[in-house]
Each structure stands twice: as structure tokens, then as C-alpha cells.
Amino acid sequence: MNIKKILLVDDDFDLIEQNKLILESKGFEVVTAESAEKGFRLFEKELPDACVVDLIMEHHDSGFILCYKIKKTAHGKKIPVIILTSAAYETGYKFSTSTEEEKSWIKSDGILNKPIVVEELISKFESFYNK
Amino acid sequence: MASILIIDNEHPIRKDIYDYLKRDGYSITTTMNGAEGIQLAISNDFEFVMIEQELSDYNGLKVLQSITRVKPETACFIIANQPSFEIAVESANLGACSYIPKPLSYEGLSFQLSKGAKHRQLFIEARNLRKERYNNLLELSREKSMFKTVLNSINGGVLVINSKGELVYFNNASLVNLNLENLEPGEQILTKLPKQIIKQVSEYLLANKYTSKVSEIELEIIPHNKLYIQSVCSHIPRSTDNFSGVVLVTRNITQKREIEQVKSQFVSMVAHELKSPLVAVEGFLQIMQNPEIKLTEEKKDDFIKRSSERVKSLFQLVNDLLDISRMDKKEKYRELEVLNFSEIVQSTVSLFELECKSKNISVKIDAEENLPMIKVERVEISRVVSNLISNAIKYNKNDGEIVISLSGNENYLNFTISDSGIGIKEADKPKVFQEFFRALNKQTRNVSGTGLGLTIVKRIVESYHGKIQFESEYGIGSKFLIKLPIFKN
Numbered sequence: 001m002n003i004k005k006i007l008l009v010d011d012d013f014d015l016i017e018q019n020k021l022i023l024e025s026k027g028f029e030v031v032t033a034e035s036a037e038k039g040f041r042l043f044e045k046e047l048p049d050a051c052v053v054d055l056i057m058e059h060h061d062s063g064f065i066l067c068y069k070i071k072k073t074a075h076g077k078k079i080p081v082i083i084l085t086s087a088a089y090e091t092g093y094k095f096s097t098s099t100e101e102e103k104s105w106i107k108s109d110g111i112l113n114k115p116i117v118v119e120e121l122i123s124k125f126e127s128f129y130n131k
Numbered sequence: 132m133a134s135i136l137i138i139d140n141e142h143p144i145r146k147d148i149y150d151y152l153k154r155d156g157y158s159i160t161t162t163m164n165g166a167e168g169i170q171l172a173i174s175n176d177f178e179f180v181m182i183e184q185e186l187s188d189y190n191g192l193k194v195l196q197s198i199t200r201v202k203p204e205t206a207c208f209i210i211a212n213q214p215s216f217e218i219a220v221e222s223a224n225l226g227a228c229s230y231i232p233k234p235l236s237y238e239g240l241s242f243q244l245s246k247g248a249k250h251r252q253l254f255i256e257a258r259n260l261r262k263e264r265y266n267n268l269l270e271l272s273r274e275k276s277m278f279k280t281v282l283n284s285i286n287g288g289v290l291v292i293n294s295k296g297e298l299v300y301f302n303n304a305s306l307v308n309l310n311l312e313n314l315e316p317g318e319q320i321l322t323k324l325p326k327q328i329i330k331q332v333s334e335y336l337l338a339n340k341y342t343s344k345v346s347e348i349e350l351e352i353i354p355h356n357k358l359y360i361q362s363v364c365s366h367i368p369r370s371t372d373n374f375s376g377v378v379l380v381t382r383n384i385t386q387k388r389e390i391e392q393v394k395s396q397f398v399s400m401v402a403h404e405l406k407s408p409l410v411a412v413e414g415f416l417q418i419m420q421n422p423e424i425k426l427t428e429e430k431k432d433d434f435i436k437r438s439s440e441r442v443k444s445l446f447q448l449v450n451d452l453l454d455i456s457r458m459d460k461k462e463k464y465r466e467l468e469v470l471n472f473s474e475i476v477q478s479t480v481s482l483f484e485l486e487c488k489s490k491n492i493s494v495k496i497d498a499e500e501n502l503p504m505i506k507v508e509r510v511e512i513s514r515v516v517s518n519l520i521s522n523a524i525k526y527n528k529n530d531g532e533i534v535i536s537l538s539g540n541e542n543y544l545n546f547t548i549s550d551s552g553i554g555i556k557e558a559d560k561p562k563v564f565q566e567f568f569r570a571l572n573k574q575t576r577n578v579s580g581t582g583l584g585l586t587i588v589k590r591i592v593e594s595y596h597g598k599i600q601f602e603s604e605y606g607i608g609s610k611f612l613i614k615l616p617i618f619k620n
Contacts, residue, residue, distance in 0.1 A: 012407060012411060014411040014414065014415070014437055014441065015410065015411055015414060018411070018414035018415065018417075018418055019414075021418055021424050022418065022421070022424070025421070025423040025424045026423075056403060086403060086406040086407055086410050114406075114410040115410050115413050115414045115417065116414075
């Protein structure tokens with residue numbers, strides 16, 4: 001695993017700053033965007049080694065759509081894209097990548113709950129590269 | 132007393148026979164004329180009529196025919212001077228119950244009369260049974276048509292399937308609920324039904340014995356929430372442990388489901404909105420405790436301030452949510468007062484003095500004199516005003532202005548509030564009153580809010596049969612207009 005640059009997309013400015021600080025403290029270079037639309041533009045420009053994407057931004061499914069768009073690109077296929085959300089099971093939004101059906105439309109390489117736990121995130125990155 | 136009519140050319144009967152019959156209780160009428168015989172037979176109720184085969188004015192068979200046509204219950208006999216097989220057959224065909232050759236004997240006559248009495252009785256019984264059957268059929272068909280009308284009038288679909296899987300009955304609603312064009316009674320129905328219902332019905336059809344258990348499923352008939360039904364299947368009992376088929380009752384539950392979905396979506400959104408500020412505060416706390424992250428004192432202060440902002444917004448959100456949940460019930464328990472709206476506006480504006488000062492925003496109130504009064508609950512209407520003023524300040528520029536104007540006409544009191552703020556983008560306009568909607572852009576990034584303020588305003592205004600509208604130009608400002616029905620004495 002050789003991840004240097006991470007793209008962080010979240011519409012919560014506090015969380016962007018926090019996660020940026022955390023990831024930078026672990027030695028990553030972090031580029032950020034506050035909407036899915038800007039996130040994709042930044043992805044194309046920066047070609048990061050990993051993406052961490054919020055789910056509910058402009059729309060309820062912005063994160064899913066951004067994942068899908070990233071994963072359709074040649075570069076996107078080579079890197080892990082993780083969804084980071086507070087809209088997990090306990091909030092009633094029912095999704096995971098545990099079933100085949102969900103895997104078929106959720107293009108992320110993992111879903112993590114907010115707040116971020118760096119060790120969990122890095123282990124998701126690792127399992128992607130060890131596949 | 133049984134009565135006999137005798138139609139004969141000759142003196143019809145020997146004196147001794149006549150006497151015997153009299154003794155047996157018969158009343159006897161005689162005539163020698165065919166026409167008169169017919170008349171007598173039709174206008175009276177003779178149990179027995181004896182007709183001479185050859186009358187002077189009529190053929191006896193003609194007389195027989197005329198009588199049996201009108202009084203088929205009468206037991207008629209043809210009396211023949213010269214018996215012939217053909218005449219016997221013909222008279223039987225015309226309804227005679229017997230053919231009696233002359234000369235008549237008491238024994239012979241007595242036997243024929245008792246046979247005729249039976250004939251007559253059977254005929255009357257048969258006729259009564261026919262009548263009864265006809266009435267029963269009529270009642271049945273009335274019941275059937277009532278049953279059909281009732282079943283076609285009810286909202287639910289009713290579909291009856293026999294144990295062979297053939298369609299026995301269906302009503303209109305079942306066609307609608309199952310989205311079927313047409314069905315034919317008697318056809319194999321299962322293949323036409325949706326898969327889940329086939330499974331549901333099959334379990335009942337293949338059962339070994341009758342069960343009183345009912346199976347209930349909910350399924351989608353037309354995708355994208357266009358048609359969603361509940362299907363309830365149960366056995367139709369034949370005896371205590373046997374069944375003759377199943378009845379399938381379907382109900383359109385699309386609307387109910389939509390409400391459920393909106394509800395669950397709302398709960399999900401609330402949960403998400405509650406969790407977001409907590410996550411942010413938790414994040415700030417963790418970072419400040421993280422030895423790997425070095426923060427300047429200034430940054431720490433900034434984080435503490437931002438955490439406190441997020442906690443405040445959480446409080447605000449909880450209050451807004453409580454307001455929304457109370458609102459439906461509240462309508463019934465409102466404490467209505469007749470109020471001067473202008474006073475409410477004045478006092479609410481004064482509450483925001485500090486905020487206006489910090490952004491150097493000027494507030495101008497332009498109120499007509501002698502404004503009509505309104506009958507509202509003070510707390511609610513203050514909430515409307517304060518939510519709108521708060522927005523006008525929050526989304527305003529520094530050194531901006533707010534203009535409030537109040538006017539009235541014979542029906543409505545108009546309240547408008549315009550600001551010189553950031554305005555609303557075209558794309559965001561349809562979502563302005565939507566729960567939890569907050570326009571996100573550079574200008575709003577530092578503005579805290581719950582996304583419920585305008586939802587609450589709209590709900591309160593509409594609950595008083597008022598109206599709310601807005602105009603806005605991105606970068607220039609927004610103007611909200613509220614119309615409230617005035618209080619009339």
C-alpha cells in the first residue's frame with residue numbers, strides 16, 4: 001500500500017478540517033472539496049491515491065453517485081473509495097455492502113461510520129490493496 | 132264437499148247412481164249443452180267434469196280442451212258411447228284424466244273419481260311447487276344481484292377461487308387492485324396473478340384441510356409507489372375440516388405506504404441531523420486530546436467556539452423538532468387572542484437588536500395606520516416573525532438592510548420582509564420550505580441553522596389559513612410575503 005494523497009469530500013466544514021488534521025498527522029497529503037460536484041472535479045485534477053466521501057451532501061445520494069463516477073474512471077478503479085457517513089444503520093438508512101444486490105449498486109470499497117477512526121480507514125485501504 | 136259437473140246429451144246418469152253419489156257427499160250439476168258446460172266449468176270450481184264425447188252443439192274433446200286450458204287443475208273425464216283407442220289417446224293428450232265407456236256403473240264411477248281426485252291433487256301440488264320454486268328463484272336472483280352490487284361497491288377487491296384453481300367470482304376493485312384488464316369466471320386464474328399472491332393462494336389450495344388462519348401480505352403491483360396492495364387470503368369452509376376454495380381480499384394501501392415512507396424518511400433525516408453536530412463536537416474534542424496533533428492556542432479557541440456553536444444548533448434543532456411535533460396537536464388547544472400584529476413585529480425586532488448591531492444591519496418598519504387585527508396565538512405568530520427576521524439577518528451582508536412592511540385589506544393582513552442578503556439560487560427555490568433543506572455555498576458555510584425554520588413558518592401560517600410566498604434574486608436579496616386572514620367581529 002502506497003497511499004500519499006487522499007481526497008476528502010464532505011459538506012460539513014468542521015468535519016473537513018478535523019479529518020484533514022487527523023489524516024495529515026498520519027503523514028497523508030489531503031485535498032478537500034465540500035460538494036460531490038467539486039469533489040469529482042478535484043478527483044480528475046489531483047488523481048488521489050484514495051478517496052473518503054461523505055454520503056448526504058447536495059442530495060441524499062450524492063456520495064453514492066460520486067463513488068459511481070469515480071469508479072467508472074480508469075484511475076478510480078485502481079484506488080480505494082470509502083464512504084464515511086453518520087447516516088448508517090442506526091439512523092434508519094439501510095445499506096451496507098453485505099449483500100450481492102447492494103454490492104451491485106454501491107460502488108464504494110467500504111462504508112465507515114462517523115466520526116472517523118483512522119485505524120479503521122487504513123485497514124479498509126489495506127484490504128483494498130491486498131485484494 | 133266435492134262437486135261434479137256432468138255435460139251430456141242424454142239424461143246423463145241413472146237415478147240410482149245419482150243417489151249413491153249424493154250419499155257419498157258429491158254435489159252434482161248437469162247440463163246437456165256444451166257451450167253452457169264450458170261456461171259453468173270456467174266460472175265455478177268443479178273438482179270433476181264429465182263430458183260426453185259427442186254433444187249436440189260441440190265435440191266433447193273441444194269442450195275438454197276449453198276447460199283444461201283455463202282450469203287445468205280440474206279432473207276431466209270423457210264419457211264415450213262408442214269407445215275408440217284413438218279418442219282415448221287424444222283425450223289423454225288434451226288433459227283428461229280418464230276415458231270412461233258407457234254404461235256408467237256406480238263402482239266404475241267411484242273408482243274413476245277417486246283416481247281423478249288424486250290426479251287433481253297432484254296437479255295442484257305440482258303447480259304450487261312450481262310457483263314456490265319460481266318465487267325462490269326470483270328471491271335468489273334478487274339476492275344474487277344485491278350481493279353483486281354490494282361487492283362491486285366496496286373499495287376492497289374480492290376474488291373467489293375454487294379448489295381447482297378456477298376463478299369463481301371477482302369484483303371490479305379486484306381488477307383495479309391487481310392491475311388486470313379482464314377476467315373470465317371459470318378460467319385458471321393463478322397464472323394471471325402476481326408471483327407472491329400465487330404463492331400465498333397455493334399454500335391454501337394445497338392444504339389438506341380447512342384452516343381458519345388468514346394470511347396477509349403486502350406487495351407492489353405497479354413499481355415506484357404507484358400501486359401497493361395488501362392481499363388477505365383465507366379458506367372458504369365447506370365443512371368443519373374441509374374447504375371449497377379460497378377468497379382473496381385485496382386493498383389499495385399505496386397512500387398509507389407513502390405516509391409511512393415519509394414518516395420513516397423524516398425520522399432518518401432527524402436522526403442524521405441530530406448526529407451531525409454531535410459528530411463534529413466529538414471530532415473537535417478528539418483532535419484537541421490527540422497528542423499527535425499540535426494545535427496553536429488560537430486554533431484551540433476556534434475549535435471550542437465552533438463546538439459551542441454546534442451544540443447551540445443542536446439545541447435549536449431539538450426545539451424546532453418539538454415545535455413541529457406539537458404543531459398538529461396544538462391547533463386544537465390554541466390560546467387565541469385578538470392581536471395587533473404591528474406590536475408583535477416591533478417587539479420581535481427589538482429582540483434581534485444585538486445581532487443587527489454586530490453586522491451593522493438597519494431595520495426599517497413601514498406599517499400602515501389602523502391595521503386590522505388578527506386572531507392568533509401570540510407564541511406561534513411571534514415564532515413566524517422571529518424565524519423570518521433571524522433569516523433576514525443571518526443571510527444578510529454586513530451593513531445590509533431589512534425592510535418590513537405591514538398593510539391590510541378587507542380580508543388579509545400583509546406582512547413582507549425584504550433583505551439585502553445573499554438571495555436564493557434558482558435551483559434551490561423549490562426546496563426552500565422543505566424540511567432540513569439548507570442552501571449550501573460559500574456564503575452560508577458559517578451560518579448555523581436547522582433547516583426547519585421556514586418549514587415551521589409555513590406550517591404555522593397555513594394552519595391559520597394564511598399564505599406564504601417569496602421572491603429572491605441570488606446575490607441581491609430575498610423577500611418573504613405572508614398573508615394572514617384578519618379578525619372580523
